[in-house]
Amino acid sequence: MAYFPAFIKLKDKKVLIIGGGTIAYEKLMHLLEFTSDITLLSKEYSRDISNLIAVTSLNYIQKEYAHTDIKGFDIIIAAIDDISLQEKIYIESRSHNCLCNCVDLPNCCDFIFPAYLKKGDLTVAISTAGTSPAFAKQLRIYLEKIIPNSVSGFLKNMKEYRDTLPKGEERMQFLDKKAKEYISKWRKNEI
Ligand SMILES: C[C@@]1(CC(=O)O)C2=NC(=C\c3[nH]c(c(CCC(=O)O)c3CC(=O)O)Cc3[nH]c(c(CC(=O)O)c3CCC(=O)O)/C=C3\N/C(=C\2)[C@@H](CCC(=O)O)[C@]3(C)CC(=O)O)/[C@H]1CCC(=O)O
Numbered sequence: 164m165a166y167f168p169a170f171i172k173l174k175d176k177k178v179l180i181i182g183g184g185t186i187a188y189e190k191l192m193h194l195l196e197f198t199s200d201i202t203l204l205s206k207e208y209s210r211d212i213s214n215l216i217a218v219t220s221l222n223y224i225q226k227e228y229a230h231t232d233i234k235g236f237d238i239i240i241a242a243i244d245d246i247s248l249q250e251k252i253y254i255e256s257r258s259h260n261c262l263c264n265c266v267d268l269p270n271c272c273d274f275i276f277p278a279y280l281k282k283g284d285l286t287v288a289i290s291t292a293g294t295s296p297a298f299a300k301q302l303r304i305y306l307e308k309i310i311p312n313s314v315s316g317f318l319k320n321m322k323e324y325r326d327t328l329p330k331g332e333e334r335m336q337f338l339d340k341k342a343k344e345y346i347s348k349w350r351k352n353e354i
């Protein structure tokens with residue numbers, strides 16, 4: 164079954180990434196765009212992660228994972244190169260009030276990472292339900308090219324209208340017309 168697309172507010176959520184290699188770094192870079200309350204736990208850290216730790220105030224613990232290390236975290240990402248440990252962490256997470264993502268085991272994921280692009284307040288997220296992460300990535304690259312950067316300014320104006328115009332049918336029609344006009348200009352390469 165496909166995954167329900169939702170946008171999660173990470174404010175006040177404690178995130179734990181277990182693992183300090185290539186994939187942990189990728190997940191970390193994506194999460195850092197949305198929250199800074201991230202703790203890393205790993206036996207060893209890659210050069211990229213070590214460099215980041217040196218210049219930011221990321222919490223990190225250098226140790227082998229032990230049962231109960233996930234306690235107190237709301238979101239767990241098991242990014243170790245040990246599939247049986249990923250499964251153990253997932254099973255353990257069932258008795259905690261948290262969401263778990265295991266990077267090798269789609270069946271042991273309460274949520275999966277989409278490929279996404281951000282332009283101002285626009286976020287476009289792409290999932291293939293785990294069928295082809297490579298395709299999700301390439302589609303993201305394509306959409307990044309075709310979605311105009313001006314969309315962030317356009318959305319700022321739309322926010323201003325919503326904040327100032329009185330709610331109701333008239334405002335709804337006005338906003339719909341503005342959105343339609345923007346997309347129509349975009350399609351004619353006029354922006
Ligand atoms: C989108 C993206 C987001 C991100 O990482 O934040 C993401 N994977 C990305 C890249 C990527 N991952 C892989 C390749 C190699 C080519 C290929 O296999 O296609 C590439 C391409 C590359 O790196 O170039 C290999 C891979 N991935 C998973 C497995 C395990 C398995 O499938 O069993 C294996 C096999 C490992 C092995 O080889 O053994 C699993 C998952 N990967 C997901 C997300 C989730 C499903 C997303 C969806 O709905 O499609 C899910 C289920 C879980 C999760 O990670 O949350 C990010 C692109 C970001 C971007 O650039 O925009």
Ligand SMILES: NC(=O)c1ccc[n+]([C@@H]2O[C@H](COP(=O)([O-])OP(=O)(O)OC[C@H]3O[C@@H](n4cnc5c(N)ncnc54)[C@H](O)[C@@H]3O)[C@@H](O)[C@H]2O)c1
Binds near residue numbers: 181183245
């Ligand atoms: N989901 C995805 O998008 C995706 C994409 C490609 C690969 N993968 C999978 O992700 C996994 C990780 O890949 P990688 O390239 O980051 O590996 P890596 O070897 O670069 O990193 C593994 C990290 O896990 C740490 N680690 C291992 N066992 C540990 C333990 N018991 N306690 C604490 N830390 C421990 C290591 O110290 C290391 O930092 C692989 O199994 C790979 O198949 C997932």
